[in-house]
Amino acid sequence: MIITVFCRGHGFGHASRSLRLVAALQRRGHMVDVVSYGYGAEYFRMMGVECEDAGIVDRRDFAPEAVAALAGLLPGLAGSELFVVDELHYLPPVIREHTAAPIVMLTDWLFAERDLGVDTVLYPARRTLVVDFAEAHPLDPYTASRVEFVGPVAPPLLERRRAPAAVADATGRRIVMTLGGSTSNPASLRMLKSLVPQVLEWARGDDELLILGDDPTAGALTDRRVRWLGRRPDAAEILAGADLAVCNGNGMTTCELAYLGVPTIASLAPVYRDVHDPVSVRRTALLARYAPFAVAGPEATEGDFARLAERVLGAGDDARLAELRSAYISPDALGDLVLEDRSRGAFMDERRKGGEKV
Numbered sequence: 001m002i003i004t005v006f007c008r009g010h011g012f013g014h015a016s017r018s019l020r021l022v023a024a025l026q027r028r029g030h031m032v033d034v035v036s037y038g039y040g041a042e043y044f045r046m047m048g049v050e051c052e053d054a055g056i057v058d059r060r061d062f063a064p065e066a067v068a069a070l071a072g073l074l075p076g077l078a079g080s081e082l083f084v085v086d087e088l089h090y091l092p093p094v095i096r097e098h099t100a101a102p103i104v105m106l107t108d109w110l111f112a113e114r115d116l117g118v119d120t121v122l123y124p125a126r127r128t129l130v131v132d133f134a135e136a137h138p139l140d141p142y143t144a145s146r147v148e149f150v151g152p153v154a155p156p157l158l159e160r161r162r163a164p165a166a167v168a169d170a171t172g173r174r175i176v177m178t179l180g181g182s183t184s185n186p187a188s189l190r191m192l193k194s195l196v197p198q199v200l201e202w203a204r205g206d207d208e209l210l211i212l213g214d215d216p217t218a219g220a221l222t223d224r225r226v227r228w229l230g231r232r233p234d235a236a237e238i239l240a241g242a243d244l245a246v247c248n249g250n251g252m253t254t255c256e257l258a259y260l261g262v263p264t265i266a267s268l269a270p271v272y273r274d275v276h277d278p279v280s281v282r283r284t285a286l287l288a289r290y291a292p293f294a295v296a297g298p299e300a301t302e303g304d305f306a307r308l309a310e311r312v313l314g315a316g317d318d319a320r321l322a323e324l325r326s327a328y329i330s331p332d333a334l335g336d337l338v339l340e341d342r343s344r345g346a347f348m349d350e351r352r353k354g355g356e357k358v
Helices: 013-027 038-046 064-077 091-096 186-202 235-240 253-260 278-290 302-313 318-325 331-339 344-353
Strands: 002-007 031-036 082-086 103-107 127-130 147-149 174-178 208-212 226-230 244-248 264-267 293-296
Touching: 002 013, 013 031, 013 038, 013 082, 013 103, 013 331, 031 038, 031 064, 064 091, 082 091, 082 331, 091 103, 127 331, 174 186, 174 235, 186 208, 186 244, 186 264, 186 302, 208 235, 235 253, 244 253, 244 302, 253 264, 253 278, 253 293, 253 318, 264 302, 278 293, 278 318, 293 302
Parallel strands: 002 031, 002 082, 082 103, 103 127, 127 147, 174 208, 174 244, 208 226, 244 264, 264 293
Antiparallel strands: none
8 A cells, every 4th residue: 555644843753653653554565655844854864764855844834835835745646545644734634635545643632622723624534543641631532523542652662771872971870851853942942941950950070961952052051061962863762771851841752751761850831822731731740640750840940850850760660650651552553543444434424323413
């Protein structure tokens, strides 16, 4: 089967999970074409995966010109027998204008839960798979369209404490802060401003703060313990080998670090309209119940950070972590769901038989 995967940019998170799905589909013998842009296209290239770059600017990827750019690619994809769309919510109806091929949507958020309108744009999708914990979403499973919560996509279970060659020379504890693919993300910039001084105050003299991302401070961080690592293909291995990780609590990196059992402090700050994302608040609270994981709010002080760091470094319950991991979906299982022939039409017929309004 020829399958096209449209993957959102806006950092590396979408591309990372889509790459796991692409590999699972290819293992089944399917031909998979990948379309992305911005940081997403950069990630695929960095990982050695062929990707058609749609030429969209990340910060404008929901603008009319982005829709037009992706629509312009569809005539050249007429041979595709299945479309998978990762978080480009507006794309299913655009695809439907060009082809009757089935569409599967992947996302970890919905318009309705952010007061951004209903999710009618998802109607053309055969199924919408929310790759997140159902508990994190303050919605009934039925919004404007059919939604299935399948759990976060499990990352490879990398060996803990094994440092890649790039950071093997660290003599003290490796504290790894990840900014994600997009260093200009406001939440990441707030994390840098608020937490880096606290990390350095807490850290010992031989500890090292390794920051995954490009330096947006123009060299303002002069502490000898700070090392900028840039955007790199071995970022997952560096995080897995961290003694302590610090990340943006509004992304799915939180789920990957929790799955690996890496002691983690997540910086949780408002992301839009100066309001906390309700999904991120629920997700991080859930992770803190099962993994060595804690949340630092924007008002956290040096004492707060030190207390949280010591707590997660001393935490670790293998049984609880195993229970958490069981709620994730493997890339192969996600591939099975994507390929499963379960049509929206049949689902709507079942709801009508039950007398439910649709």
